[in-house]
Amino acid sequence: MFNFKKRGTLLLVVMTMVAMFIVGCSNDAPAGDAELKSVVMGLDDTFAPMGFRDEKGELVGFDIDLATEVAARSGWDLSFQPIDWSMKETELNAGNIDLIWNGYTITDERKEKVNFSEPYLANAQIVITLSDSDIMKLSDLEGKAVATQAESSSLDAARAQTGLVESFMDGELIEYATFNEVFNDLEAGRADAIIVDEVLARYYMVNKGAEAYKVLEEDLGPEQFGIGVRKDDQELLTELDDALNAMKDDGKYDEIYGKWFAK
Amino acid sequence: MSLIVDKISKAFGDVKVFEQISFTVEPSEIVCIKGKSGEGKTTLLRCMNNLETVDSGSILINGLDISKEKDNSRVGQEIGLVFQGYNLFPHLSVMENLRIAPVFLKKMTNEEIDERARELIDTLEINGKEDMYPYQLSGGQKQRVAIARACMLDPSVLCFDEPTSALDYETTKQISIIIRRLAATGMSIVIVTHDEQFVKEIAERVIVLKDQGIIEIDRVEL
Amino acid sequence: MKILNMLVPMTIEGLKVTLGVFLVTLVFAIPLAVVVALLRRSNNRAISGVTATYIYIMRGTPLLLQLMFIFFGFHFVPVIGYAFSRFQAIYIAFILNYTAYFAEIFRGGINSIDLGQYEAAKVLGMSKPFTFIKVILPQVIKNVLPAIGNEVITLVKDTSLVYILGASDILKAAKSVSNVYSAFSPYVMIALVYLAIVAVLTKLLSNIERRYNYYR
Numbered sequence: 162m163f164n165f166k167k168r169g170t171l172l173l174v175v176m177t178m179v180a181m182f183i184v185g186c187s188n189d190a191p192a193g194d195a196e197l198k199s200v201v202m203g204l205d206d207t208f209a210p211m212g213f214r215d216e217k218g219e220l221v222g223f224d225i226d227l228a229t230e231v232a233a234r235s236g237w238d239l240s241f242q243p244i245d246w247s248m249k250e251t252e253l254n255a256g257n258i259d260l261i262w263n264g265y266t267i268t269d270e271r272k273e274k275v276n277f278s279e280p281y282l283a284n285a286q287i288v289i290t291l292s293d294s295d296i297m298k299l300s301d302l303e304g305k306a307v308a309t310q311a312e313s314s315s316l317d318a319a320r321a322q323t324g325l326v327e328s329f330m331d332g333e334l335i336e337y338a339t340f341n342e343v344f345n346d347l348e349a350g351r352a353d354a355i356i357v358d359e360v361l362a363r364y365y366m367v368n369k370g371a372e373a374y375k376v377l378e379e380d381l382g383p384e385q386f387g388i389g390v391r392k393d394d395q396e397l398l399t400e401l402d403d404a405l406n407a408m409k410d411d412g413k414y415d416e417i418y419g420k421w422f423a424k
Numbered sequence: 425m426s427l428i429v430d431k432i433s434k435a436f437g438d439v440k441v442f443e444q445i446s447f448t449v450e451p452s453e454i455v456c457i458k459g460k461s462g463e464g465k466t467t468l469l470r471c472m473n474n475l476e477t478v479d480s481g482s483i484l485i486n487g488l489d490i491s492k493e494k495d496n497s498r499v500g501q502e503i504g505l506v507f508q509g510y511n512l513f514p515h516l517s518v519m520e521n522l523r524i525a526p527v528f529l530k531k532m533t534n535e536e537i538d539e540r541a542r543e544l545i546d547t548l549e550i551n552g553k554e555d556m557y558p559y560q561l562s563g564g565q566k567q568r569v570a571i572a573r574a575c576m577l578d579p580s581v582l583c584f585d586e587p588t589s590a591l592d593y594e595t596t597k598q599i600s601i602i603i604r605r606l607a608a609t610g611m612s613i614v615i616v617t618h619d620e621q622f623v624k625e626i627a628e629r630v631i632v633l634k635d636q637g638i639i640e641i642d643r644v645e646l
Numbered sequence: 647m648k649i650l651n652m653l654v655p656m657t658i659e660g661l662k663v664t665l666g667v668f669l670v671t672l673v674f675a676i677p678l679a680v681v682v683a684l685l686r687r688s689n690n691r692a693i694s695g696v697t698a699t700y701i702y703i704m705r706g707t708p709l710l711l712q713l714m715f716i717f718f719g720f721h722f723v724p725v726i727g728y729a730f731s732r733f734q735a736i737y738i739a740f741i742l743n744y745t746a747y748f749a750e751i752f753r754g755g756i757n758s759i760d761l762g763q764y765e766a767a768k769v770l771g772m773s774k775p776f777t778f779i780k781v782i783l784p785q786v787i788k789n790v791l792p793a794i795g796n797e798v799i800t801l802v803k804d805t806s807l808v809y810i811l812g813a814s815d816i817l818k819a820a821k822s823v824s825n826v827y828s829a830f831s832p833y834v835m836i837a838l839v840y841l842a843i844v845a846v847l848t849k850l851l852s853n854i855e856r857r858y859n860y861y862r
Contacts, residue, residue, distance in 0.1 A: 498771070499771065500770050501771060504770075507765070511762035511763060513763065513781055514861055515784045515785055524780065524781075525772060528771070528776050557862075558861070559862045573770070574769075574770070
């Protein structure tokens, strides 16, 4: 009875050591050049097209490219730290990351917790239906099932319009954890319309074939993406804005924009 | 004298079980302890085996005062107990049950342990069952394994708690034979029982517990 | 297809995290749980009280919250003021949490052992530690195997909570691929991976249970 226990225990111990080794090696912060300023950028690495992993598992995205360019110009040793999006301000203020840069919408509430860079991308909250829908205007949404992403600026924008959410079916917005689920609901016919980030939506619709959808003319307000920095990190903010402005002036920004948002 | 019980008293809270009782048991003697339920026979047995402590008095076995002895292993080598429910270790085979205590005590070599085990298996007539597990044994067989296990440490005194309560008439006769065999080797035997037939069968002396005291009766000649 | 091409390598990377957390937690939590169970049963009121409080806190708060507290909250604790790394926090939270659950299972198992076993051992002169290891514990293990197996399988699923600290397990791999291709199927595939893992575990656990059935 005890022989297999001994073998089993040994196997377990070996497997654990291997596991710890592998996992421990998949790092928190990689080594860097001691002369450059070490900057850690926090992002949700599943957020296409701003910062996400491609088919090879490499980190790519509009924000990634912008950040890499800024780092080169500012003499930063930039590293990327995947975080959970709901914890982003906590991670920043705990010092685990120095930048929140991942399609981060500038809002007044967030300004209380972090400092923002200059806006670097325009966004809007748009309403999308299937192309054969007879919903044309915001007022057509009355009594309809409308879905959006939980804890998002889409949600906030919808709520900000007085009386809007109350006019929906059951007086509420259907909320989902992820963007894909929101689109899924529309395609499944459960939701008559959805409220989403324009930037994300355009990426999604390109993937799926834009003909299937219709974007309402009226939107729920323009937004801007910014980069979040700790309140006391003035130096980093200055370097960031300087580099971004330079990129906007000398065309580098347009080049990167064209790569990701070709219309 | 193997066993000297000297003026022991035991109470549970306010309830006195026995007070200032004394008796002795000689080597090879078979003594039965009788008494009505609740008169304290099992408590007495448990005190003798250090499963309970006495409030006063001493219990001496071959000179060792086990009532004051903290070291279990010393007590276990002087006195053994066959429980009413046997309490065999279910996850160990018969042989493993026999070997576990001597292996722990490290007083005998492996060969000596095996030899003693063989002898006891013969004496107790449980040959062929060494690799079986308790759940595979009958009640009578389990009892004999329990006896063998207790005897592995070669105690001077062997106690039995109601050994016939689960046995039929035939098996009771068999157990009597085995107990006599053990007594013949010099062991003192103390049996707690309320089985009158069994007492008549086997007792050389009878001790009755009554009213927190003792009445000793020598065996009535048949 | 493209989705699989991206999903497979990411899943393999994610498995290192999923299985790593799983194994580390088990290897530490199970032995620790036996110790905690004994402490919980201690006659010393201070010891059993402190242990009971620890168990209460660990079972009374979501593992997700515990992960957050240990990683984000710990450097606010005075004196210690140390910030754990992500994986340190993950291991610590998981081990503390699962030790508590396992400990209660073991405690129940130990309680269910007949007093007669302890008494027989005592009368045979065996010491308390020896009795516990050679007589009590083997019987406890047989008794608690189904309950332990249950928790082990729950643990596999709980590993997905590491997302809160940004770690990349297999569920996150599904999310990544899903977002790139705007598809739901990666989630379905990862569900199959979880099922496969649990299938293997279930078989293993039933094998172990069968081995312990050599006696009843």
